Amino acid sequence: xxxxxxxxxxxxxxxxxxxxxxxxxxxxxxxxxxxxxxxxxxxxxxxxxxxxxxxxxxxxxxxxxxxxxxxxxxxxxxxxxxxxxxxxxxxxxxxxxxxxxxxxxxxxxxxxxxxxxxxxxxxxxxxxxxxxxxxxxxxxxxxxxxxxxxxxxxxxxxxxxxxxxxxxxxxxxxxxxxxxxxxxxxxxxxxxxxxxxxxxxxxxxxxxxxxxxxxxxxxxxxxxxxxxxxxxxxxxxxxxxxxxxxxxxxxxxxxxxxxxxxxxxxxxxxxxxxxxxxxxxxxxxxxxxxxxxxxxxxxxxxxxxxxxxxxxxxxxxx
Numbered sequence: 001x002x003x004x005x006x007x008x009x010x011x012x013x014x015x016x017x018x019x020x021x022x023x024x025x026x027x028x029x030x031x032x033x034x035x036x037x038x039x040x041x042x043x044x045x046x047x048x049x050x051x052x053x054x055x056x057x058x059x060x061x062x063x064x065x066x067x068x069x070x071x072x073x074x075x076x077x078x079x080x081x082x083x084x085x086x087x088x089x090x091x092x093x094x095x096x097x098x099x100x101x102x103x104x105x106x107x108x109x110x111x112x113x114x115x116x117x118x119x120x121x122x123x124x125x126x127x128x129x130x131x132x133x134x135x136x137x138x139x140x141x142x143x144x145x146x147x148x149x150x151x152x153x154x155x156x157x158x159x160x161x162x163x164x165x166x167x168x169x170x171x172x173x174x175x176x177x178x179x180x181x182x183x184x185x186x187x188x189x190x191x192x193x194x195x196x197x198x199x200x201x202x203x204x205x206x207x208x209x210x211x212x213x214x215x216x217x218x219x220x221x222x223x224x225x226x227x228x229x230x231x232x233x234x235x236x237x238x239x240x241x242x243x244x245x246x247x248x249x250x251x252x253x254x255x256x257x258x259x260x261x262x263x264x265x266x267x268x269x270x271x272x273x274x275x276x277x278x279x280x281x282x283x284x285x286x287x288x289x290x291x292x293x294x295x296x297x298x299x300x301x302x303x304x305x306x307x308x309x310x311x312x313x314x315x316x317x318x
Contacts, residue, residue: 001318002283002284002286002287002291002292002293002294002318003031003032003292003293003294003318004030004031004283004293004294004296004310004314004315004318005030005031005032005033005034005293005294005295005296006021006022006025006026006030006032006033006034006295006296006307007033007034007036007215007295007296007297007298008021008022008033008034008035008036008055008059009036009297009299010035010036010037010038010048010049010050010052010055011036011038011040011041011042011046011048011049012041012046012047012048012234012299012301013048013303014048014050015050015051015054015055015058018050018055018059019055019058019059019062021303021304021307022059022062022063023062023063024304024307025307026063026064026065027311028307028308028310028311028315029310029311029315029316030065030296030307030310030311030315031065031066032065032066032067032068032293032295033059033063033065033066033067033068033295034067034068034069034070034100034186034213034215034295035052035055035056035059035067035068035069035070036052036069036070037052037053037069037070037071037072037108038052038107038108039076039107039108039109039111040107040108040111040250040251041251042107042235042237042238042251042254043234043236043237043251043254043255043258044251044252044255045233045234046234046251052069052071053069053085056069056089056097057089057092060089060092060093060096060097061092061093064096065096066095066096066097066098067096067097067098068097068098068099068100068166068186068213069097069099069100070100070101070102070168070186071099071100071101071102072101072102072103072104072105072108072109072126073099073101073126073129073130073133074104074122074125074126074128074129074147074148075104075109075112075114075122075125076108076109076111076112078148078150079128079129079130079132079133079148079150080132080133080136080142080150080153082099082129082133083132083133083136083137083155084136084155084157086099086133086137086159086163087136087137087155087157087158087159087163088157090159090160090161090163091157091158091159091160094159094160094161095160095161097163098163098164098165098166099163099164099165099166100165100166100167100168100186100213101126101129101130101165101166101167101168101182102126102167102168102169103119103122103123103125103126103174103246104122104246105245105246105248106246106247106248106249107245107248107249107250107251107254110249116247119243119246121147123174123177124147125147125148127181128144128146128147128148129148130165130181130182132144132150132153133165134162134165136153136154136155137155137158137159137162137163138162139154139155139158140154141153141154142154164183164184165182165183166182166183166184166185166186166213167181167182167184167185167186168186168187169185169186169187169198169202170187170188170190170198170242171198171242172197172198172200172201173201175187175198175199175201175202175205175207176201176202176204176205176207177205178202178205178207179201179202179203179204179205179206179207179208179210180205180206182207182210183210183211184207184210184211184212184213185202185207185210185211185212185213186212186213186214186215186295187199187212187213187214187215188214188215188216188217189214189215189216189217189269189271190269191268192285195214195289196289199212199289199290199291203290211292211293212290212291212292212293213291213292213293213294213295214286214291214293214294214295215295215297216271216282216286216294216295216296216297217231217235217238217269217270217271217297217299218270218271218272218273218279218296218297218298218299219231219235219266219270219271219272219298219299219300220273220274220298220300220302220305220306220309220310221274221300221302221305222274222305223274224272224273224274227272227273227274227300228263228266228267228272229263230299230300230301230302231266231270231272231299231300232261232263232266233300234299234300234301235266235269235270235299235300236258236261236265236266237251237254237255237257237258238254238269238299239258239261239265239266239268239269239270240257240258244257270299274309276309276313276314276317279310279313279314280314280317283314283318296310
């Protein structure tokens with residue numbers, strides 16, 4: 001059966017509120033959670049951006065479900081530090097934590113003031129970072145000189161098992177490349193024909209027999225018009241193609257880029273409904289595409305109502 005998870009959006013809620021929400025989500029029946037890892041929100045009205053790694057330790061201690069995080073380990077972070085963070089969480093919570101890695105976005109990585117490189121360069125740096133992290137998780141001492149440097153690094157606190165490392169992709173090109181080395185794929189919901197291209201590219205490469213995770217943007221409210229308005233207010237800055245969203249630097253620039261987006265455009269990028277049968281049908285459609293896990297992100301502010309609705313009317317079907 002497909003597993004359904006709750007998305008933890010640090011851009012939209014305070015860490016303390018998110019801790020309450022993820023505990024509520026587990027009680028409602030969600031089977032895992034996925035955390036964002038942002039330095040900035042996508043727009044000023046979202047209003048938050050807590051440090052994910054501090055939050056993850058607290059959340060894993062307060063719940064019993066597995067959790068993942070979507071992270072760029074090679075710009076504002078150093079891969080040796082992320083390797084240590086992952087190992088520490090897995091030593092405390094064996095089998096309950098995984099990491100998804102991507103090439104990053106200027107919105108978050110620009111804070112260190114370094115030149116923002118091209119996508120091919122970022123991909124090369126990410127692949128290099130993954131090799132370093134995996135070697136550290138095996139207990140090796142690493143000296144590395146390449147697109148970044150590592151000197152005499154060794155993890156003295158190791159995970160009880162090698163971490164599950166997932167690759168994050170939005171485009172078919174990136175998905176096919178990730179299939180060569182990632183343990184799994186995580187991608188985001190988009191129009192079905194585009195999503196199909198991503199899954200086909202993943203399977204064309206060595207990803208054929210590896211698991212796929214979908215981050216699914218939805219907006220629920222008892223009144224469908226409020227669900228649409230909530231999606232528009234919170235998420236209209238998040239519907240750009242990856243080439244643009246990776247290059248904008250500040251929340252205000254995302255707001256400027258979204259000036260001409262109309263509310264009716266949201267339904268192409270966010271599943272907006274208050275009908276349990278519609279949610280169940282769409283989940284089954286994603287499962288038939290090959291997604292084993294679906295990370296459900298209710299993009300509006302009404303999280304408690306969404307968790308209650310899903311817990312009573314959608315999760316029991318799975």
